Structures are given as structure tokens and as C-alpha cells.
Amino acid sequence: MSEEKKESERQSLPSEDDKTRRDFLQDMGAAALLGAAALMTGSDEAQAKTTWAEWFQKNYRLMTDEEKKEAIVRVIEMEKGKFMAENMDKGYPNSTGESYGIQVGGNAYNLAGVTLEGQHYYEAESVPRKDAFYFPIQCQQCEKPPCVKVCPVRATYRDPDGIVVIDYNWCIGCRMCMAACPYWARRFNWGDPNLPKEEMNPKTHYLGNRPRMRGMVEKCTFCVQRTRHGRYPACVEVCPAGVRKFGNLLDPESEIRKILERKRVFRLKADLNTFPKFFYFID
Amino acid sequence: MSIIRFAIDFVKYVLTGGIRYYVWLGILGILIVPWAYGAYQQLIAHGMIVAGFTDQISWAIYEGNFIFLVGVAAAAVTVVFPYYVYKYKPLKDVVLIGEMLAITAVIMVIIFIVFHMGRPDRAWHMIPVIGIFNWPNSMLAWDVLVIYGYLFLNFVCGFYNMHQTYTGRPINEMFYKTFIYIAIMWAPSIHIVTAFLLNTMPARPMWFHSIMPIKFLSTAFAAGPALIIATLLIIRKRTDLKIPDEAINFLSQVMLWCLGIAIILTFSEVVTELYPSTEHADQLKYALFGLHGMTKIVPWLWASWIIMICSFLLLLIPGIRKNYNILPVICVVMFIGIWIEKGIALVIPGMVPSPIGEIAEYSPTWIEIFITIGNWAIGLAIFTFLVKGAIGVMTGEVRHPNFDNRNASQGGH
Amino acid sequence: MFLNRNIIGIITTFLIIAALHGCGDTKSVPKAKEAEAAAPVTDCFESREGYTSVQRVENVVPEYGYPNVKCSQATTGVLWWGDPFYDTVPMGDMPIVDDETRGDYAIAEAVVKPRESKLMYFNMEPTKHCAFCHNGKMVPFPKDKKPRLLAAHQDIVGNSLQLMHGRAAFWCLDCHNATNRNRLIDHKGNDISFNQPQKLCGKCHGEVYIDWRLGIHGKRIGSWTKEGKKRWWVCTECHNPHTVQILRYNPIKPEPPPILPKGTKNGDHEITKGKETPLAGH
Numbered sequence: 001m002s003e004e005k006k007e008s009e010r011q012s013l014p015s016e017d018d019k020t021r022r023d024f025l026q027d028m029g030a031a032a033l034l035g036a037a038a039l040m041t042g043s044d045e046a047q048a049k050t051t052w053a054e055w056f057q058k059n060y061r062l063m064t065d066e067e068k069k070e071a072i073v074r075v076i077e078m079e080k081g082k083f084m085a086e087n088m089d090k091g092y093p094n095s096t097g098e099s100y101g102i103q104v105g106g107n108a109y110n111l112a113g114v115t116l117e118g119q120h121y122y123e124a125e126s127v128p129r130k131d132a133f134y135f136p137i138q139c140q141q142c143e144k145p146p147c148v149k150v151c152p153v154r155a156t157y158r159d160p161d162g163i164v165v166i167d168y169n170w171c172i173g174c175r176m177c178m179a180a181c182p183y184w185a186r187r188f189n190w191g192d193p194n195l196p197k198e199e200m201n202p203k204t205h206y207l208g209n210r211p212r213m214r215g216m217v218e219k220c221t222f223c224v225q226r227t228r229h230g231r232y233p234a235c236v237e238v239c240p241a242g243v244r245k246f247g248n249l250l251d252p253e254s255e256i257r258k259i260l261e262r263k264r265v266f267r268l269k270a271d272l273n274t275f276p277k278f279f280y281f282i283d
Numbered sequence: 284m285s286i287i288r289f290a291i292d293f294v295k296y297v298l299t300g301g302i303r304y305y306v307w308l309g310i311l312g313i314l315i316v317p318w319a320y321g322a323y324q325q326l327i328a329h330g331m332i333v334a335g336f337t338d339q340i341s342w343a344i345y346e347g348n349f350i351f352l353v354g355v356a357a358a359a360v361t362v363v364f365p366y367y368v369y370k371y372k373p374l375k376d377v378v379l380i381g382e383m384l385a386i387t388a389v390i391m392v393i394i395f396i397v398f399h400m401g402r403p404d405r406a407w408h409m410i411p412v413i414g415i416f417n418w419p420n421s422m423l424a425w426d427v428l429v430i431y432g433y434l435f436l437n438f439v440c441g442f443y444n445m446h447q448t449y450t451g452r453p454i455n456e457m458f459y460k461t462f463i464y465i466a467i468m469w470a471p472s473i474h475i476v477t478a479f480l481l482n483t484m485p486a487r488p489m490w491f492h493s494i495m496p497i498k499f500l501s502t503a504f505a506a507g508p509a510l511i512i513a514t515l516l517i518i519r520k521r522t523d524l525k526i527p528d529e530a531i532n533f534l535s536q537v538m539l540w541c542l543g544i545a546i547i548l549t550f551s552e553v554v555t556e557l558y559p560s561t562e563h564a565d566q567l568k569y570a571l572f573g574l575h576g577m578t579k580i581v582p583w584l585w586a587s588w589i590i591m592i593c594s595f596l597l598l599l600i601p602g603i604r605k606n607y608n609i610l611p612v613i614c615v616v617m618f619i620g621i622w623i624e625k626g627i628a629l630v631i632p633g634m635v636p637s638p639i640g641e642i643a644e645y646s647p648t649w650i651e652i653f654i655t656i657g658n659w660a661i662g663l664a665i666f667t668f669l670v671k672g673a674i675g676v677m678t679g680e681v682r683h684p685n686f687d688n689r690n691a692s693q694g695g696h
Numbered sequence: 697m698f699l700n701r702n703i704i705g706i707i708t709t710f711l712i713i714a715a716l717h718g719c720g721d722t723k724s725v726p727k728a729k730e731a732e733a734a735a736p737v738t739d740c741f742e743s744r745e746g747y748t749s750v751q752r753v754e755n756v757v758p759e760y761g762y763p764n765v766k767c768s769q770a771t772t773g774v775l776w777w778g779d780p781f782y783d784t785v786p787m788g789d790m791p792i793v794d795d796e797t798r799g800d801y802a803i804a805e806a807v808v809k810p811r812e813s814k815l816m817y818f819n820m821e822p823t824k825h826c827a828f829c830h831n832g833k834m835v836p837f838p839k840d841k842k843p844r845l846l847a848a849h850q851d852i853v854g855n856s857l858q859l860m861h862g863r864a865a866f867w868c869l870d871c872h873n874a875t876n877r878n879r880l881i882d883h884k885g886n887d888i889s890f891n892q893p894q895k896l897c898g899k900c901h902g903e904v905y906i907d908w909r910l911g912i913h914g915k916r917i918g919s920w921t922k923e924g925k926k927r928w929w930v931c932t933e934c935h936n937p938h939t940v941q942i943l944r945y946n947p948i949k950p951e952p953p954p955i956l957p958k959g960t961k962n963g964d965h966e967i968t969k970g971k972e973t974p975l976a977g978h
């Protein structure tokens with residue numbers, strides 16, 4: 001009860017009630033006030049004391065509730081007339097059990113964001129798992145591919161249709177490209193290929209899915225052996241949810257251009273300026 | 284035809300020596316046996332699958348040694364430069380040793396690269412005209428260029444000098460000095476370009492630091508003189524070549540201050556990474572503390588730092604620096620410390636976590652270790668031969684039968 | 697002498713330490729994999745387990761010896777189509793939307809897998825199908841569309857008063873033709889085949905329908921080119937209209953996760969951390 005009373009007293013401080021003000025001021029740290037008294041002229045003593053106390057006040061975060069109230073009152077006192085300081089919020093206790101955030105656009109709240117250097121694996125019984133954000137990564141067929149730039153023998157190059165391919169017979173296995181690729185899209189054939197013959201696709205391409213010898217690098221080719229004959233890449237076809245789309249970026253009517261037009265699209269690690277041609281969209 | 288005679292005499296001299304000499308070569312020879320086994324397994328029988336690489340950690344110990352040795356090669360400039368540019372006389376006989384060290388280190392670099400490559404048999408693809416040399420785009424192409432160029436320059440300088448001393452003919456100053464000055468300018472470039480090889484890859488945040496070239500140079504100019512000092516002290520003990528104390532003291536000063544700079548640069552790098560502690564610091568954190576319980580690199584990194592700092596502090600004390608019983612011990616330990624820093628604690632953490640966040644551990648297989656030790660044995664053997672031959676020439680033990688005495692006094696450098 | 701012994705000693709010690717530290721696990725040289733030819737899975741599903749079943753047929757494309765599909769050993773899901781058009785029928789007429797959402801790629805030859813053959817009750821009677829029972833006599837035609845508790849088909853709709861579609865705004869007979877149970881029906885009373893559910897679903901789900909027509913929602917296989925023939929997946933191949941409100945897409949068993957990188961013990965760092973404090977990231 002008495003707390004409430006005090007409170008109301010203090011809120012009425014900006015009024016002309018001199019006595020209340022003096023009471024209040026006497027609550028303040030004595031040492032500071034003595035200094036103030038010595039420095040300031042008597043006529044404006046109250047004002048001086050307030051200034052002095054303000055100069056000596058603690059960091060807001062470390063104040064007790066009592067001190068916070070006093071600090072607020074001081075601000076009201078000192079700023080009076082400059083703006084409507086008396087309306088200042090006196091609700092000092094901050095909120096616990098809440099955590100504020102702003103979300104702009106359609107991206108779902110998720111844990112991982114699109115930074116990648118953490119650890120990202122799943123061991124789920126079934127998918128999609130609630131709250132999970134799946135992020136398949138493969139060769140992004142960069143428009144300015146660092147892998148091509150670093151290759152000392154031009155074993156890897158960008159074909160005119162934009163697919164970055166590797167001449168498996170020209171690669172010397174230096175693995176510069178593996179280190180330079182920001183998407184970790186390249187793999188090395190450490191040993192001889194050992195896939196059983198029956199599992200091999202008989203339809204192959206020199207730059208694509210033919211068996212690769214040991215000691216050289218390979219990567220995704222967007223299934224050149226399929227796409228150059230008009231067939232969707234295998235990854236696009238296999239996705240049971242139809243999430244992957246493929247098409248001609250130069251044709252405004254193609255599926256992929258329609259997505260760029262209609263959906264919220266982003267590219268992974270766009271800051272690296274490799275201009276990936278692999279887009280992520282959120283529906 | 285004095286060249287052929289020189290070659291024959293040089294080789295003859297190099298292959299003869301005392302019992303200690305043969306024991307030393309014998310030890311190195313024994314190390315070649317497991318090397319041959321490993322080389323067969325990796326290069327011929329099974330491919331790189333017998334080594335400890337994974338797709339996550341696709342560069343490892345061979346690449347690390349390569350980087351370290353490029354530094355050692357570049358460090359020859361720490362004796363050549365003061366001698367030719369500042370005419371610092373005490374280094375007169377050391378210059379040739381430096382050049383031999385450079386030749387050896389570059390040869391070792393090439394050997395390590397052969398083992399690093401998946402298809403060394405296709406190396407001819409790099410040769411311009413018959414192959415494709417992706418220059419100036421590829422930093423590796425630059426590196427090949429500067430490394431082979433450096434080998435050529437040092438070979439010409441070193442052997443031209445020795446040949447003239449051997450025959451007693453005067454040195455053609457125009458020709459020789461031109462090469463020497465080019466070599467001096469060339470030397471830092473090999474290590475700078477090697478640093479560019481790594482630090483031009485934003486995919487690997489730990490390497491993506493503009494500090495790397497200068498840090499490479501400073502560590503190299505600490506490790507290289509360390510090796511030269513150790514060699515010089517052995518030469519003083521075992522041969523007739525007189526190495527003045529000033530030469531050694533000078534080199535230990537160079538070593539000391541380059542080490543100091545290296546420590547500052549390492550420290551700057553750590554602060555820059557760990558203070559904001561972004562995701563890009565994960566690789567350094569992996570090296571320093573381990574990630575998700577994977578800590579294989581941690582003891583190595585700390586060991587190398589402790590070695591570097593302790594060596595620095597000890598070398599600061601003139602009494603220790605000038606004590607030729609303790610100095611070589613510090614030199615060898617520091618050499619190893621820097622080797623760990625370059626060979627293990629630099630390359631592998633750049634691969635972990637991978638650009639998409641995969642954390643893997645690397646452990647070399649026995650085959651990799653055999654090959655690495657064997658490569659070093661080969662390198663030490665080459666170095667022994669070259670240095671022995673060079674000393675023979677300098678002390679006049681290897682000499683043309685028609686040695687021209689008129690110029691003998693001004694022979695040498 | 698003293699100094700040399702020291703140096704050699706240090707080098708040796710170092711090499712031993714290096715060797716001991718490094719050689720935890722020596723990789724053995726793998727032999728060429730024995731072709732342990734496990735029998736191929738023949739009973740597969742395409743996108744919804746139990747609703748889009750397909751049988752593997754060998755040598756459908758004799759040129760390459762392709763089967764019609766190859767299926768996962770782990771999940772029995774189809775992983776690869778040897779012949780994307782095997783067992784399909786023309787999609788039938790679809791209105792072309794004549795504005796910017798037209799979708800030029802939708803004019804190519806389009807085929808679908810008929811849905812009717814996958815419906816259990818539909819095929820209980822081979823000729824009259826649903827109408828065998830729902831003929832007005834055996835099961836009388838309902839008088840109105842008012843929701844009421846159904847005693848039958850509870851395997852499809854557990855509680856007909858709480859249909860998991862439309863949030864109580866509509867009911868079975870808004871989609872199922874009351875007098876011709878072999879067909880669907882739209883709000884105008886148009887008769888729609890079970891094979892063309894898109895005609896019905898698109899009436900309400902316009903945005904998604906446009907996306908689907910443009911090829912950016914749902915799945916198509918075959919040719920990606922403008923003129924190329926495509927097989928389209930229709931709505932009910934992926935979504936179960938009776939449960940869609942709580943289950944947009946039936947969860948399926950994933951393929952086994954990739955082999956963990958060397959040294960990594962489990963793949964759940966992110967999950968455990970996330971559970972403790974969702975804001976902390978990792």
C-alpha cells in the first residue's frame with residue numbers, strides 16, 4: 001500500500017509541490033549531493049542536485065527497481081518542457097518468458113538459416129519431419145564457376161548450355177577444384193570403380209554418367225545424357241513430392257522462369273558471386 | 284667439355300666418403316624401402332584409396348609438405364639476398380649451401396605433388412602446346428610456373444658458379460648477376476603464389492585471409508635459416524669448410540625476427556577470427572579446440588604454437604642464440620614446429636568443416652606415412668649430395684685437372 | 697657428437713609420436729564389390745504409399761533393356777523411370793487459361809496414370825464400380841448434402857462429421873456425385889472423372905491450380921522441353937483429399953542417410969541443440 005502511495009507521489013512530482021520534491025531529493029546519495037551543493041549556487045539547488053545525481057547514476061541494467069524509478073523521475077524532471085517527458089513509460093520490469101522477433105517475407109522460421117558451416121544431418125524415421133527445413137545441395141552449375149577458374153589444365157569447363165563438365169580423361173587429379181568449390185559439389189574417385197555391371201546404365205555420355213576411372217574428379221552434370229535429349233534430370237524425376245524443377249533459363253515460359261517470376265527465390269551463398277543456376281524457392 | 288668432366292668429378296666426389304657418410308646414406312636408404320612399397324600401392328596397385336583422404340578432406344599431408352617445402356626453398360633468399368645486395372661477406376660460403384637447399388626443396392616439392400595428384404601420369408597435360416596450361420587463370424598454373432622457374436634459376440646460378448670455380452675460369456658477372464638478381468626477386472614469389480593457391484578460395488574461410496602470403500614468408504624465413512644453421516654447424520664439424528660465426532649469428536637473427544613476425548601474424552589471425560566468432564571461424568575453432576568431439580588436429584596445433592613461442596623466447600637470449608650446442612637443437616625443434624604448423628595444422632582444418640558443414644577427421648594411413656618419410660629421406664639424400672659436392676668444389680677438393688690458377692683467387696662468387 | 701645425437705633423437709621421437717598419433721585406423725583396400733544381386737523390388741509406389749502403386753515390368757525399353765521403373769530396396773519408392781509414359785492415358789482436355797499464367801509448356805502432349813484403377817472401392821465390382829451398391833436402391837441416394845454420421849467407408853473418413861478437408865465448410869457430396877457415385881461433381885453440377893481430379897480441386901485451389909498448370913507445383917516427368925511429351929501427376933496422386941487438412945502430404949520413410957563423414961558419430965547435433973533452445977542456432 002505504502003509503495004503505491006509513494007509511487008503516486010512521485011508521479012505527481014512535476015507539479016509545484018516543493019515539499020515532495022525535497023523529500024525525494026533527500027533520498028539520494030548524500031555524497032553526491034554534498035558535492036553538488038558545494039558547486040552549485042543556492043538559488044537553483046534542486047536542479048543542481050538532480051543534475052549531479054544524474055551524472056553519478058549507475059548503468060540502468062544494474063539499478064534496483066527503486067533506483068530505476070528514481071532515474072525515470074529525474075529524466076522527467078530534467079527534460080520537462082523539451083518534450084512531453086511526463087508521459088514516459090514507467091513500466092520498468094522487462095518481460096521474461098517472451099522473446100521478440102520480426103519475420104519479413106515468406107521464409108519459415110527455422111534453426112539453420114542458410115549458413116552452412118554447422119553440422120547438418122538427419123536421422124529421421126519419416127519425412128517430412130515437423131519443423132525441419134530440408135536443404136539439398138549439389139553442383140550449382142555456377143555461371144562464374146571457381147572450380148573452372150582454378151583448374152590448371154582446363155579439364156573442367158563450362159559448356160555453352162551452362163553445364164560445368166569435366167573431361168574425365170584430361171583431369172590430372174590435383175583436386176584444386178574440390179577445394180575451390182563453395183558448395184562441396186565435387187567428388188574424387190579414390191579407387192577403381194566397382195559398381196556391378198547390371199546396375200550400370202547402358203545409355204551413357206562422354207561427359208556424363210560413364211564409368212569414371214580412378215584418380216580424377218567427378219560431379220553432377222545435370223544428367224547430360226538425359227537433359228541433352230530433352231529428358232528431365234533423374235533427380236527431378238525421382239523427387240516424390242515434385243519439388244525439383246528443371247528448364248531452360250532462356251525461355252520465359254519455362255517452368256524455371258515461371259518460378260523465378262512467381263515465387264520467392266534465393267540462391268545459396270549468393271555473396272560469393274558465382275551466380276549459381278540452382279535456385280531455392282519457398283512456396 | 285668441361286661440363287661433362289665436372290659432372291663426373293662431382294658425382295664421383297659425392298659418392299665417396301667416410302664410414303659415417305655411408306651410415307647416414309644407409310639410414311636414408313632403409314627409409315626408401317617402405318616408401319617404395321607405399322608408392323607401389325598408391326601409384327600403381329590401388330590408387331589413392333590406400334591413403335587417408337576422404338571427399339571432405341581431400342588435401343592433406345602431401346599438400347601440407349608441399350607448402351612447407353616451398354617455404355624452405357624460398358628461404359634460400361635469406362642468405363643470397365644479404366650477400367649480393369648488402370655485400371655481407373661472412374655469407375660467402377653459405378650462399379651456395381642456400382642454393383643447394385633451394386634446389387633440394389623444390390625437387391621435394393615436385394615429388395610431394397606427384398603423390399598428391401590423382402593422375403601424375405597425366406602431368407603432361409600441363410605442358411603448353413602439347414597440353415593445356417590454364418594460365419593466367421589458374422593459380423596452380425602460376426605456382427607451377429614460379430616453382431619450375433625457381434628450380435631453373437637456382438640450378439643455373441648454383442652450378443654455373445660451381446663449374447667456374449671447378450675450372451678456375453672467371454665468373455661472367457653480367458650473366459651471373461642477372462640470374463642472381465632475378466632469383467632473389469623470384470624467391471618470395473614462389474611462396475606468395477603458393478599462399479595465393481590457398482587464400483584465394485572463399486570456400487575455405489580459414490585460408491581466406493590476406494595475411495596468408497606474408498605469414499607464409501615469415502614462417503618460411505624462420506624455418507629455412509633453421510635448417511641452414513643446423514647444416515652449417517654440421518659442416519663446420521665435419522668438413523674443412525670454414526663457416527664464420529657471423530654467418531650463423533646473422534642467420535639466427537633473421538630466424539628470430541621472422542619467427543616473431545610469424546607469431547604476431549598468427550595472433551592477429553586468431554583474434555580476427557575468434558573475436559566476432561562467425562560461422563566462418565568454425566575451421567579455426569576446429570583446429571584450436573575441436574568440433575563436436577573431433578579433436579585430432581588440436582594437439583598438433585598447440586604443439587606447434589608452443590614450440591614457436593618457446594623458440595622465440597629462447598632465441599631472444601643472446602647467450603642461447605650464440606651457444607652452438609643449444610642453437611641447433613632449437614633450430615631442429617623449431618623446424619619441426621613450423622612443419623607441423625604448415626603440414627598438419629594449416630591444410631587439414633581448411634577442409635573441416637567442409638563448405639557445407641561436414642565435419643570429418645583425417646588420419647594418415649601407414650602408406651601415407653611411409654611415403655612422406657621416404658620423400659623426406661630422398662630429399663635429405665639429395666641435400667647431402669649437393670652440399671657435399673658444393674663443399675668439395677669450394678674447398679678445392681673437386682677441381683679440373685687443368686685448373687686455371689690465374690683466376691683462382693677471384694673465383695668463387 | 698653430443699649435438700648430433702640430440703638431433704637424431706628428437707627426430708626419431710617425433711616420428712614415432714607422429715606415427716602413433718596418426719595411425720588410428722588404416723583403411724583396408726576394398727575388393728571389388730561382389731555383385732550380391734538382391735532381387736529387384738517389383739512392388740513399388742510412386743508418391744503415396746498404397747495409393748500410387750506400380751509393378752516393375754522388365755525390358756519395357758528393349759533398346760537399353762530398361763524396366764519401366766526401378767525401385768528402392770529400402771523404401772520401395774520408385775527411384776527411376778525407364779519409360780516415363782508406361783501405362784499412361786491422355787490427360788484429356790484441360791482448359792487453357794488465356795492470360796499470363798497460361799503456361800506454354802502445358803500445351804505439349806500430356807498423359808496421366810488413370811486414378812480409377814487405384815481406388816479400392818471403385819474396383820470392388822469390375823463393371824458397375826461404385827454404382828453397384830450406390831444405385832439408389834441398395835444404398836439410397838441421399839436427399840441433401842447435410843453432414844451426417846456414416847457407417848461405411850470409415851477406413852477412408854474416420855468420422856464423417858469431422859471431415860479433414862475444408863474445415864467443416866463442406867462435406868462428401870460437395871465432391872462426390874450423389875447420384876452417380878462413379879464420378880465426382882463440382883459446384884456447378886458438372887460431372888468429373890476420378891482420373892481428372894484437377895478439374896475439381898482447381899475450382900477452389902486456384903493459385904495452386906495455376907502453379908500446377910505452369911508446371912511449378914506438383915510433379916511431371918518425361919521431357920522438359922516445350923514441345924516434349926510429359927506425364928503429369930494429378931492432385932490425388934500426392935494429396936489425400938480426405939485427410940489433407942491435417943496431413944498435406946503423407947510422410948514417407950526416407951532413404952537411409954548418407955554415410956557419415958569419417959569420425960562423425962551421429963548426425964543429430966543440430967536436433968539436440970535445437971531442442972534445448974530453439975533460438976540459439978548452433
Ligand code: SF4
Binds near residue numbers: 142146219
Ligand atoms: S557448384 Fe562447385 S562444382 Fe558446381 S559449378 Fe559451382 S563451383 Fe563448380
Ligand code: SF4
Binds near residue numbers: 150166
Ligand atoms: S582435379 Fe581435375 S578438374 Fe579438378 S582442378 Fe584438378 S585437373 Fe581440374
